[in-house]
Amino acid sequence: MTRIAIVSKPSKPELIRLLPELVDWLREHQFEPVLDRESASYMVGPAAAYKGESGSLVGGLEIRDRVDLPTAKPVLVIVLGGDGTLLAVGRIFAPSDTPILSVNLGSLGFLTEVRLSSLFPTLDSWCADCHAIDERAMLHTDLWRGDVCIEGFEAVNDIVLSKSAIARMADFAVELDGMLVARFRADGVIVSTPTGSTAYTLAANGPIMVPGVDALVITPICPHLLTLRPIVIPGTAGLTLRIEGPKGGQPNSTILTVDGQQAVDLRIGDELRCRRSEYAVKLVRIGGNGFFEALRTKLKWGER
Amino acid sequence: MTRIAIVSKPSKPELIRLLPELVDWLREHQFEPVLDRESASYMVGPAAAYKGESGSLVGGLEIRDRVDLPTAKPVLVIVLGGDGTLLAVGRIFAPSDTPILSVNLGSLGFLTEVRLSSLFPTLDSWCADCHAIDERAMLHTDLWRGDVCIEGFEAVNDIVLSKSAIARMADFAVELDGMLVARFRADGVIVSTPTGSTAYTLAANGPIMVPGVDALVITPICPHLLTLRPIVIPGTAGLTLRIEGPKGGQPNSTILTVDGQQAVDLRIGDELRCRRSEYAVKLVRIGGNGFFEALRTKLKWGER
Amino acid sequence: MTRIAIVSKPSKPELIRLLPELVDWLREHQFEPVLDRESASYMVGPAAAYKGESGSLVGGLEIRDRVDLPTAKPVLVIVLGGDGTLLAVGRIFAPSDTPILSVNLGSLGFLTEVRLSSLFPTLDSWCADCHAIDERAMLHTDLWRGDVCIEGFEAVNDIVLSKSAIARMADFAVELDGMLVARFRADGVIVSTPTGSTAYTLAANGPIMVPGVDALVITPICPHLLTLRPIVIPGTAGLTLRIEGPKGGQPNSTILTVDGQQAVDLRIGDELRCRRSEYAVKLVRIGGNGFFEALRTKLKWGER
Amino acid sequence: MTRIAIVSKPSKPELIRLLPELVDWLREHQFEPVLDRESASYMVGPAAAYKGESGSLVGGLEIRDRVDLPTAKPVLVIVLGGDGTLLAVGRIFAPSDTPILSVNLGSLGFLTEVRLSSLFPTLDSWCADCHAIDERAMLHTDLWRGDVCIEGFEAVNDIVLSKSAIARMADFAVELDGMLVARFRADGVIVSTPTGSTAYTLAANGPIMVPGVDALVITPICPHLLTLRPIVIPGTAGLTLRIEGPKGGQPNSTILTVDGQQAVDLRIGDELRCRRSEYAVKLVRIGGNGFFEALRTKLKWGER
Incomplete structure (x- = not known):
């Protein structure tokens, strides 16, 4: 049945x-x-x-x-x-x-x-x-440590990389399709789908993205670099976030959170490779x- | 030759x-x-x-x-x-x-x-x-007064609707594909291509959009509504901005500017209908x- | 009687x-x-x-x-x-x-x-x-043209220097007690009392100042310099704002507005010298x- | 000698x-x-x-x-x-x-x-x-748990209350001289001296305060309440920050940091009572x- x-x-x-x-x-x-x-x-x-x-x-x-x-x-x-x-x-x-x-x-x-x-x-x-079925794009993220992809994640809203409470800040590098976008020191950085743009991204001063936009938005959290802004990238782009610091910090001083619900400890050198997921959430409307x-x-x- | x-x-x-x-x-x-x-x-x-x-x-x-x-x-x-x-x-x-x-x-x-x-x-x-040829999406805007399309404009960067200096503010309504997005009072509002996101939009606290994104961004200028945020919409969406005030204001108290270079006086009730242009700027790289x-x-x- | x-x-x-x-x-x-x-x-x-x-x-x-x-x-x-x-x-x-x-x-x-x-x-x-009587500090501004003080103004909320609609931007210099604070290009700049901090200053992303603070706040409007921030200065400080551009612009391309109600055309080189007023508004509570x-x-x- | x-x-x-x-x-x-x-x-x-x-x-x-x-x-x-x-x-x-x-x-x-x-x-x-001696106002904070003042702190820059990494957010209430200012959910909140306004406060989008201002600034970090703004209060005011959540959260899910250097675990119900310190830093200029x-x-x- x-x-x-x-x-x-x-x-x-x-x-x-x-x-x-x-x-x-x-x-x-x-x-x-x-x-x-x-x-x-x-x-x-x-x-x-x-x-x-x-x-x-x-x-x-x-x-x-x-x-x-x-x-x-x-x-x-x-x-x-x-x-x-x-x-x-x-x-x-x-x-x-x-x-x-x-x-x-x-x-x-x-x-x-x-x-x-x-x-x-x-x-x-x-x-x-x-x-009607309202399809909402999701975000796929692979966590790479050295040459190994340790784990993959699907997010409806966002992934957040953030310093742990003991750390004073974290250092990040952002690359798009292999080109350096920015290096910065911040409390954290959010990568969000359009659906997630009304969640944590909004509190971190990011833009609202209408559901149908084929895009992701990268929003730094309390960046020390005052000229840094939220950056909207194509949904088809290959985005890499790399943990570059704090150097000499304690292990696990940076954390990955998926949709505010799953948490994973990160190490210096870890790379998060993000792209629009091949899956979507299908909502009945x-x-x-x-x-x-x-x-x-x-x-x-x-x-x- | x-x-x-x-x-x-x-x-x-x-x-x-x-x-x-x-x-x-x-x-x-x-x-x-x-x-x-x-x-x-x-x-x-x-x-x-x-x-x-x-x-x-x-x-x-x-x-x-x-x-x-x-x-x-x-x-x-x-x-x-x-x-x-x-x-x-x-x-x-x-x-x-x-x-x-x-x-x-x-x-x-x-x-x-x-x-x-x-x-x-x-x-x-x-x-x-x-x-290589780097194609940059442009923005097409039609100015409607009553039932008549008065003029059309192509913008590389942006169009700006802004109160004139004599006016204290202006009232705007924003609709997307026929649905109301927001009504607000502000100094003005910018609609920008990805290319224009690093121009006036940036000064008005809008996000940076990477050139390849198929999107436009609507950024209010000094909105009285503090929860209003820049809004990223699909490039294929039909966007309408309507001048709703100042009521009883002097004529021509709102102005349309195209790429910061062409200026047109607007009236209460005027509608600007925007969509990604059928044209693009083709830059030699x-x-x-x-x-x-x-x-x-x-x-x-x-x-x- | x-x-x-x-x-x-x-x-x-x-x-x-x-x-x-x-x-x-x-x-x-x-x-x-x-x-x-x-x-x-x-x-x-x-x-x-x-x-x-x-x-x-x-x-x-x-x-x-x-x-x-x-x-x-x-x-x-x-x-x-x-x-x-x-x-x-x-x-x-x-x-x-x-x-x-x-x-x-x-x-x-x-x-x-x-x-x-x-x-x-x-x-x-x-x-x-x-x-009770709730005394609210006011702002006094003298408009200097060359060696002459042309006019003085008392403001309850704020004074605003802004580009006129025909101008694309204006250039400002800010000095405090004779020391340069910043030079910048912007749509305008607001100097506000604590009372005025909940008015236009708020729309321009300035802080809220509780009425009793002995301070003024300078808030740039859409500055091209992304690191510029609202600046809180002592109420006793001597603040000077100088119109430095647009160079070669039309006359009267910058305007002074007092409490959003009085407007005065400004020229390149004009100086606005501001300090807490000797007067206060006395509200019955x-x-x-x-x-x-x-x-x-x-x-x-x-x-x- | x-x-x-x-x-x-x-x-x-x-x-x-x-x-x-x-x-x-x-x-x-x-x-x-x-x-x-x-x-x-x-x-x-x-x-x-x-x-x-x-x-x-x-x-x-x-x-x-x-x-x-x-x-x-x-x-x-x-x-x-x-x-x-x-x-x-x-x-x-x-x-x-x-x-x-x-x-x-x-x-x-x-x-x-x-x-x-x-x-x-x-x-x-x-x-x-x-x-010359450049006196910089400091911030005094007492940590009250129930009816007991557990510890006092002097800060040159700021105190920060922030959620720990395991927590998703924290709830705060802010009172000034016994009157409620705001209740909000956020990643954290900073109370800063003028000296500290160019430190973490700046990254959290707070205003710059010139050293001589007799004021403190309260800056929420990623508040969920989008209308919340940095609030400048008189240096003489009695400020209270109370930890009101996360309810049912783990103990120690909120942390007090003094000048980014001393850290103390906080509990729900803890109150931080802040005022300008009776001490000042005296810098040789x-x-x-x-x-x-x-x-x-x-x-x-x-x-x-």
Whole structure:
């Protein structure tokens, strides 16, 4: 039977009543629900996440670790949470074609435009094929140490290289398609997709990039070089960020963070090679693109 | 005979010796030089621009108004000046396929990377086909008043809408593909190509855009709305800027400036509809792209 | 009899009912009202300002030009308007000791914290001496041309030197106590009091200065020199701004504006010598200082 | 005999020859040198700092820990280093009246304007009383946990509250003289003296404050609240910064740093109460105030 996955944010009391309703709705519409552990907890009992084995059936419901959900090949993922939950799900489902229907439980998000109260009408629209898919470009980053690519990362929003708290600063070099762009000392540097430009990049004084732009933006954080500015590069460019200092600093004085959620210690000499990912996040949209409305609502634009 | 056009900046003593040498070089290489009035002045006499009719022959040299140069169908335009002269020539030659060899007489420009001392070696390279063409996207803007498109403009760098000195501010609305982006009160607003992002946009705190990005950037100037930020949009988007105030202000209290060189008075209700131009500036490059070197040199990047 | 002056903003329908009530209240409390022309218009008839001679009595009411009000030696000025009206009155009453009770008719202002609905309770408090006087430092500027001081200005908020719309930029030199601070090219430069730091300075990216700071802030507008920053100087310092360009520009290509209300054409070589004024604006405050509340309300601070 | 203290930066080969010359010069001029351990190392041997007991005599030279130097009651401290060394010495000597003669070994500093080559002429001028004392206001901060003041700090430049690397952000509340200024989420917040305004504050987009201003500046680092700005407060104000989050975060997720050199872990609820210190750094100046020259040199001001 066609499956639909459900992913939930923990500690949201309103989901205790909603989850059973959602499961019923899916079954009535001939879909088989697959739940992550947090969603299962709202169904079967206490607030703590369900601890059984991934893939087990509990009360007739299939329950999986989030990272195992793509192998269930759902036709849709319903995310009940906020932008943070969506970022995690977006990275997990990046290599699949599964679209994501993202419902915000709290304040309007830049990515999660459907309110909880509109969940079932939105699902009806989706069933009736009255929806669009909003593809959001992702960022792929390979971490190279010496001649070895140690690990690869997919980001929906951004990667951040930052000094750790013990360090006073870090030194970075930025190269584009093999040409030096700049060397600088700073607290850190952000590489962001258009989608991420309304997140940390905005706090670091970077520009807003409309979702459809085929570009990435590099934004230094508190650079000592006062002429340095955010730099917008083509999505197709090959970008390299190299950790050049602090020289003689303690090991692990610089850290890589992916979407504000995954953290990796870096060493002097490490290179982060970034490019637009071959994957994209596929968001279900009912009605128009709410990007500018979210901008105006969240940033209080439009008042005189 | 194959023609090459020469355009010069006025009041540059070093051109008095150079122009005759350049004309000789062109003739020796079987090219027929066509000069604008400023160039002619360096050949035939006093500093003041040549006043004869456009298209006339003076001492065997064809002399034309700058705007008439494209009809001479030259295979190359040599610009002896700086970024300012190049902007004017770029707009004039936009609809043609003629590439521009731009020589800077003063300090390094973002567009004019060839120094005067390298002029003849660069021409040799060009003859030997050892050059690349660096295409720079332009910006097309139509000025609509009511239902009528009054005038169209091509810009290499940017268009600026700004309050006139008598006005205290202006009110703008920005729409993208028919959707409202923002309404705001400000001193002005800039729409810039990637090429223009290192010009006025930079002074107004906008991001730097690498030349190849298919994007435009909208940068408000001293906006009263503190959350407003520069906004990067796809090059293919249809952008509309509408003058909404000052209400009850004097007529002509807002002005449109194209590349900092052409000025047009605007009225309340006027709409500027912008999109990437169908034309591009075609710059002759010998050696690599000097964009990042110009950034580092002009902005003093790369120092610790 | 002890006089109280009333100054009103034009075209505010709510004042047609209020003015007679206010005049009655003042007379009942043994004060003789003196009205500016706009206030008189609300009393005697059509919306247009009263046109009779300054100092004449109309229906038993003394009516004066705004600039003549201080010679009536009122013990209080009631300003019915907004921050703009208050700026004008503040400059006129600067040399006097008369305090100002400022009532905002529209949205909360940084200077006008009393709402129209609180006018009479506030006047009661003032009569009962239950008020504080909030002194706001002003800025004095002398315009020197050659060896001659042409004119002096008092500003509540700021003075602005800016290029006129026809000019592409202006060149400025800034000196402090005879020492060069910086030379730069920009659209303009603002010198602001702490009070003015929440006005145009804020739009030009300057810092907020709490009212009690004995300091002025110099904020360049769109400077071409990217390392230039707002500069906070002691209130006691002697500041000189000199117009150094555009060289060969048209006359009057730079303009001085005082509090956004008075404009004066400047010439190359003109010097503006600024220092904290010997005068201050004296605002009547009932209840605490609402500065931070105004900041949070107007700038939407305090939200997570 | 009258004592003069010498403090040196480690690992500066040029000091191996200079230190003995300086000691000789002092003795010839009837001063008794007192050396910190780093200075002693340049006299007596290997590059490593001298390890003997503080206060011991080595080859007739008194050697002390840096923190013990004030008890030797020197009439002058000579600092051979850079701005970093001076910050440390400034904090140690804050409660004394001892002036500091600061010599820069590297690039021009904002505080250390005397070059090594001018050391002896400068000392001659000092002996001849041809010098001025440049007093620089310091910042005093008390760390309160509950009802207890745990520790007090003196800063020459600034204090910084910042999230640790593991935390995603921190929540701060700022109060001035008991009134709420703002609550915000950010990477951190800086409180700086005028002297510190050219240090980290500048990288975080704060204003430059001329040394004589009686003010402090509060600069948020990457605030999520886009309308937040640097805030200049009177030097006499009582400022409180309170750590309000991250709620449920790990302990020690926020850190206090003093002059970029001392670090202290903070807890939710901790309050930092700041005011201008009763102490000041007293710098020996020969010739004029080089503040603006340092600004222009280091920030490349003054070019067109």
